[in-house]
Amino acid sequence: MGSALRIGVMGAGAIGCYVGGCLAAEGADVVFVGRERTKKELEASGLVLSDLHGNTGRVVSKDRIGVFTKASALADCDVVLCCVKSAQTAEVGAELAEVLAPGTIVASLQNGVRNADVLRESLGKHIVLGGIVGFNVVSKGAGTLRRATSGPLVLERAFDDPRIDALVALLAAARLDPSLVADIRPLQYSKLVMNLNNAAGALSDRPTVELLSVEGYRRILRAVMAEALAVLRAAKIPTGRLGPLPTRMLPFLLGLPAPLFRVLASAQIKIDPSARSSMWEDISKNRPTEVDYLNGEIVRAAAECGARAPLNERIVELVHEAERAQRGSPALSPEALWSALNE
Ligand SMILES: NC(=O)c1ccc[n+]([C@@H]2O[C@H](COP(=O)([O-])OP(=O)(O)OC[C@H]3O[C@@H](n4cnc5c(N)ncnc54)[C@H](OP(=O)(O)O)[C@@H]3O)[C@@H](O)[C@H]2O)c1
Structure with missing residues (x-):
């Protein structure tokens, strides 16, 4: 696919590796930040992604995957997907505030209703979007992840920005069923x-x-x-x-x-x-x-x-x-x- 957009995943776990992996498998430029154990796992196995719709064999080979353990690896990203658990959002927000350029887009792909607001507290110079991953991902170890339910990926259209449209185009090409909504709260x-x-x-x-x-x-x-x-x-x-x-x-x-x-x-x-x-x-x-x-x-x-x-x-x-x-x-x-x- 190829795109000028550089995408960071903050929190390489089930959702971060699946969404980031689907994007990378389609040729997007994705950089992952996770724990040392995840770095070792992905550097040994790469990512193997499947879903309940019969899409199998989506692979990101181990030599194509960039995994780091520090938020500083995301410094030159245009968009960062925040994929940590809710209790870690404030800490990660502060880490990202130290390294991201003002105006970088940070999208929360987390459950719960407060994570985007928690990120906004540290990321006042950035654009924070609420998001919803409507599907379940099960991690089977050794870089193998399976999307186990249907469901959309929804992002907030906070305002018009070509990077948001470019991200949605990449998510659509990666068959992640994205949509943009003006008011994400009810969803x-x-x-x-x-x-x-x-x-x-x-x-x-x-x-x-x-x-x-x-x-x-x-x-x-x-x-x-x-x-x-x-x-x-x-x-x-x-x-x-x-x-x-x-x-x-x-x-x-x-x-x-x-x-x-x-x-x-x-x-x-x-x-x-x-x-x-x-x-x-x-x-x-x-x-x-x-x-x-x-x-x-x-x-x-x-x-x-x-x-x-x-x-x-x-x-x-x-x-x-x-x-x-x-x-x-x-x-x-x-x-x-x-x-x-x-x-
Ligand atoms: N799994 C699903 O099916 C699903 C579906 C929809 C939405 N969600 C939501 O998506 C969010 C993420 O869920 P998940 O299941 O993907 O969680 P997860 O598998 O635990 O992934 C988060 C990863 O981020 C790592 N992490 C946390 N803080 C970090 C930091 N400062 N630097 C580097 N790595 C860090 C965690 O490591 P540690 O464990 O060591 O902290 C963990 O490996 C949650 O809000 C969840 O509710 C999940």
Whole structure:
């Protein structure tokens, strides 16, 4: 493909390596910043990317990949994709502020609703765009990554800038289904509501497909999402639509009888059996999770508008208990999870 745009990935993990890798596989100029272990892994194996749509064999060979461990490697980038977990955003924002030229575009490809604002606090001389990765990526080790669900990649069109259009053209050529929206907030809240599933995946140790196929887990997801949507309504925070159905319809979808649910859910999102939330991966690897930025965001919104979110509050507690226990997922059955949520 080739392009004058130099793209940096800050945080070479599942999303950074997948999105950056798809761009690099199409010939874009991409430079990755990650940890020493990732640098070693990518320099030994390169990247091998596949997706549930049957695209296989997208490869970035190890001699074509530039991986560094310091943000200074991104100094001459036109666009930087911020792909770290939410707890690391402030630190990374400060690192980028030290090295990026004023006016560089920094796009947050993170979950949660605050990361772009956190970046803006350090990157006042730069252009920060909110973004949403609507699909799941599973890391299989040795540079092998699989996109395991359908879903768009959305960026905020903060204002007209030819670099934003050039980035979108590269993302489209890399088959990442990009779109630009003037107001990203409602879609960020839609993604937040969908991400409330992540904790159930982490606490149950079930892949997403299994979680959705077991009625007892669907009942939990439905209750947690319905609570969140009621809080957002009370707080006058609108949601949007990240698939054919508006987000406010998701509890209704989850409550349908199984055969009808299967048909309508597959129109909403395609899910590969390998799909697992990144919160599941964090719990399995005994790492801190993003639960405070997902279910915790609903708890905060409730507190701010005088509402309550007891199910989401319990989810936050249960995930923190699992983090503290350092024994991976507690693998709760639907019955055990339901009763833990209602204790
Ligand atoms: N995975 C998905 O399917 C998915 C889908 C949509 C959105 N998201 C969102 O995308 C964001 C990234 O998720 P992810 O799953 O890609 O996370 P990840 O696999 O943990 O990747 C982030 C990587 O960045 C590294 N990192 C953090 N701070 C760094 C620094 N200062 N310098 C160099 N490297 C640094 C991390 O290393 P350490 O682990 O050592 O800190 C980690 O390797 C999250 O907000 C997530 O919610 C994920």
